[in-house]
Amino acid sequence: MKEINPKIRIKDIAIMAGVSEGTVDRVLHERGDVSAKSLEAVNKVLDEIDYTPNLLARSLASKKQYRFVCLFPAHQNADYWHSVDNGxxxxxxxxxxxxxxxxxxxxxxxxVLSFVEASNAVFEQKPDAVFIAPIFRKETLDLCEKLTLEEIPFSFIDSLIEEVNFLTYYGQNSFQSxxxxxxxxxxxxxxxxQVLIVRTQRKGAVSNQTLNRYNGFMQFIKDNQLAGHLELISVEIKDNDELANKESIRNIFESNNNIKTVITFNSRVHQLAKHLEELNLTDANLIGYDLLEQNVAYLKKGSISFLIAQRPDKQSYFTVRDMCRELIFRQxxxxxxxxxxxxxxxxxxEDYMHFVE
Amino acid sequence: MKEINPKIRIKDIAIMAGVSEGTVDRVLHERGDVSAKSLEAVNKVLDEIDYTPNLLARSLASKKQYRFVCLFPAHQNADYWHSVDNGxxxxxxxxxxxxxxxxxxxxxxxxVLSFVEASNAVFEQKPDAVFIAPIFRKETLDLCEKLTLEEIPFSFIDSLIEEVNFLTYYGQNSFQSxxxxxxxxxxxxxxxxQVLIVRTQRKGAVSNQTLNRYNGFMQFIKDNQLAGHLELISVEIKDNDELANKESIRNIFESNNNIKTVITFNSRVHQLAKHLEELNLTDANLIGYDLLEQNVAYLKKGSISFLIAQRPDKQSYFTVRDMCRELIFRQxxxxxxxxxxxxxxxxxxEDYMHFVE
DNA sequence: TTAACGCCCGTGTCCGCACACGAAAGCAAA
DNA sequence: TTTGCTTTCGTGTGCGGACACGGGCGTTAA
Structure with a gap:
């Protein structure tokens, strides 16, 4: 196997171009103060040799400090944003x-107000980059505009706003999912x-993700003309009243005895699993989203048939990594x-969970 | 967010322990030549402070060169080992x-001979680490034994041999798949x-992977007592005679008109897809393995219903990475x-393929 | 003529660590 | 006390690159 990087250092370039190391440095970093003659000489060498700067040495020597700030929802223990946080x-x-x-x-x-406050605080700091979960569209736009003016790069996570010039977006194609x-x-x-669709009323705005998932779900039915063959039953449950929810489900199953599939488009499927288990309703297939600990437990037990997952921690990790690639590694x-x-x-x-990359 | 690494350098440790930097260095690297007194002093500081060596500086300063060699099957264009190679x-x-x-x-x-030759050559080189695809069990064992004697670490890829002391193994649980x-x-x-199982005769030894997949497949049938409900049809096709293969398939479909599923346990499912397409037999679901370009193409067209995939390139990449973590980063x-x-x-x-990590 | 300024450029220091060399200190034998 | 040897230790140099400082040189204004 041939050597990928034949060990060419700034020193060598300087010798080859017949200039000093300082001059090479100036060319590499476009610091100016270089005569046309030396510029050409150095560029000629740079063209011939493919010089790969040693990133290790570079960031060791560089005194530049990067400050990245992440702006995303507060979260309790084991939910989606918690994984993002881990990343x-x-x-x-x-x-x-x-x-x-x-x-x-x-x-x-x-x-919304808490977002505005936070985003103002972020902006005051003049960080070197910002990562945003754009939950509030309009307010996020405001922030992005200000960041753009200051030439502070930013990336979106989870969902995106197309109109502004972000660096990267990581998220799931929720319609497809x-x-x-x-x-x-x-x-x-x-x-x-019969197919039971369980939807959750949320305090805040309806999550785009779950809406899109629902739309994707319905699209499949349309594409395959299943509307005539299946009977869709929809139920709305509460965010916070588990007893009432359990009761709703019991009622529905009492008046419908051919429910084969139960699906919910958010990550609280473990609550459904719990209710179904307690009500002894274990015949239907249960489908849900996201790898919360509890969901995984029910999946392993068999109460949940499928979980559709994304990798929230990867998303945040890659978002940061890509910003480094942009600002530091120039990739x-x-x-x-x-x-x-x-x-x-x-x-x-099992294998999926163990496979920490 | 608190500072994860509070910037403690060897210099600081030396001052805190009241010794010279050289002494700290000797303790850190267990180079000896340290009095009991200074050893204790330094260790005390090391215990209090959690010192994280700067890996960048470390490998920049270290003159040690690592030579890793990978020992795996030669391959043509787009197959499994090609992906491994990329990794x-x-x-x-x-x-x-x-x-x-x-x-x-x-x-x-x-x-086998080519393996023995290659493995001898590898051993002669006395590399710092070896990565092996243990296709030939006995001969691999021989090599591993020699490597162990020389204290050369090695890892397995694709499949593993339990009896020897390898560093890592990356591969798929093929039974489960x-x-x-x-x-x-x-x-x-x-x-x-009716379910048609297509098996391929191979020139060499039967691949363990495909055998395990088959066993896993049959286990599901047993676990769910499907033997009475389904009719399994098995056919063996050739490695290299596509015309004959096509003919076999045609015959089978002629004498069996209720085939709902066609499965093969190796990655050549695209050939099946091609034949079925040409024979206008598009009713059955086709299942296969691995992300060969052609397989992906047929999956996108809909000729293949499911592909079960692993990530060969990740496997090799992680194998190398882990060896670095062991030898260089001490993780x-x-x-x-x-x-x-x-x-x-x-x-x-689509998203899966694009998601290059 | 000379001081002042701008343009180019070379060199030195540092980043955090590894490693080698040689010096100091301790101790026994002469 | 001097010599010789061992154990222990301090310092210097270099890895590859970033960056600052200051110096040489030509040009222009006083």
Whole structure:
């Protein structure tokens, strides 16, 4: 195997071009103060040799400190944003040697004001980059505008706002993931089977993600003309009243005895699993989203048939990594990154969870 | 967010312990030549402060060169081992700055002798680490024994030999992946449906992977007592005679008109797809393995319903990375790593392929 | 003529660590 | 006390690159 990087250092370039190391440095960093003659000489050498700067040495020598701040919803223990948080933490650990410092700033996703406050505070800091979960569209736009003026790069996570010039976006194609949920759960149902769709009323705005999943789900039904063959039953449950929810479900199952599939488009499927288990309603297939600990537990037990997952921690980690690639390593990056839609069963969840990359 | 690494350098430790930097260095690297007194003093400081060496500076300063060699099957264009190869290449690029040099050595997977030759050559080189695809069990054992004597660490890729002391193993739980294939394809078949299992005769030894997949597949049938409900049809096709293969398939479909599912446990499912397409037999669901370009194409077209995939390139990449973590970064690593079993449909293949990590 | 200024350029120091060399200190034998 | 040897220790140099400082040189204004 041939040597990929034939060890050419600035020193060598300087000799080859017949100039001093300082001059090479100036050319490499476009610091100016270089005569046309030396500029040409150095560029000629740079063209011939493909010089790869030693990134280790570079960031060791560089005194430049990078301050990245992450702006996303506050969260309790084991939910989606908690995973996102973990990803940021991991990135912080990994890139600390490259002089990047990561700061997290949380807001209340049900309270616009908290977002505005947080975003103002972020802006005041004049960080070197910002990562935003754009829950509030308009207010996020405001922030982005200000950042753009100051030439502070920013990336989106979870969802995106197309109009502004962000660096990267990592998130799931939620429409598609709803479509897949349908394909997996409806693909082979007998005629006249009943399908129960459980939707949750939320305090704040309706989450775009769950809406899109629902739309994708319905699209599959349309594409395969299943509307006539299946009976869709929809129920809305509360965010916070588990007793009432359980009761609703009991009622529905009492008046419908052919429910083959139960699906919900958010990550609280473990609550459904719990209710169904307690009500002794274990015949239907249950489908849900996201790898919360409790969801995984029910999946392993068999109460949940499929979980559709994304990788929230990867999303945040890659968001940070790409910013480093842009600012520090000068590498090519992809702007829009749809995270794979992972299909988890009892049989493959184990390996998936263990596989920490 | 608190500072993860409070910037403590050797210099600081030296001051705190009241010794010279050289002494700290000797303690850190266990070079000896340290009095009991200074040893204790330094260790005391090291215990109090959690010192994280700057890996960048470390490998920049270290003159130690690492030579890793990879021993795996030669391959043509777009197959499994080709992906593995790519993973090694990527790792080579990434770790070159840490003074690791990666060399690949191929053998003919149908010819034991070529393996023995290659493995001898590898051993002669006395590399710093070896990565082995243990296709030939006994001969691999021989090599491992010699490596162990010389204290040269080695890792397995693709499959593993339990008896020797390898550093890591990356590969798929192929039994489980067969089980999943069955679950996905047989889960909802009507009574008396026919299932066609296509098996390939190979020139060399039967691949363990495909055998395990088959066993997993059959286990699902047993676990769910499907033997009475389904009719399994098995056909053996040739490695190299596509015309004959096509003919076999035509015959089978002529004498069996209720085939709902066609499955094969190796990666040549695209050939089946081609034949079925040409024979106008597009009713059955086709299931196969691995993300060969052609397989992906047929999946996107809809000729293949599911592909079960692993990530060969990740496997090799992580194998190298983990060796670096062991030898250079002194990090904790996991010995046995089952790669996730990925389930790909037309609907999620796109994002999966784009998601280069 | 000379001081002042701008343009180019070379060199030195430092980043955090590894490693080698040689010096100091301790101790026994002469 | 001097010599010789061993154990222990301090310092200097270099890895590859970033950046600052200051110096040489030509040009222009006083």
């Amino acid at each position: 940021f933490t991991q990135a912080a650990r990994e890139f600390t040697h490259y002089n990047v410092h990561i700061e997290k700033r949380y807001f209340n996703q049900y309270d 709803g479509y897949i949920a349908a394909k997996l759960s409806l693909g082979s149902l007998p005629n006249h089977a 090519e990056i992809r702007k829009i990154n749809y995270v794979p839609i992972d299909i988890l069963l009892k049989e493959n969840i | 090694f290449t990527q790792a080579a690029r990434e770790f070159t700055h840490y003074n690791v040099h990666i060399e690949k050595r191929y053998f003919n997977q149908y010819d 067969g089980y999943i294939a069955a679950k996905l394809s047989l889960g909802s078949l009507p009574n008396h449906a 904790e690593i996991r010995k046995i790593n089952y790669v996730p079993i990925d389930i790909l449909l037309k609907e999620n293949i």
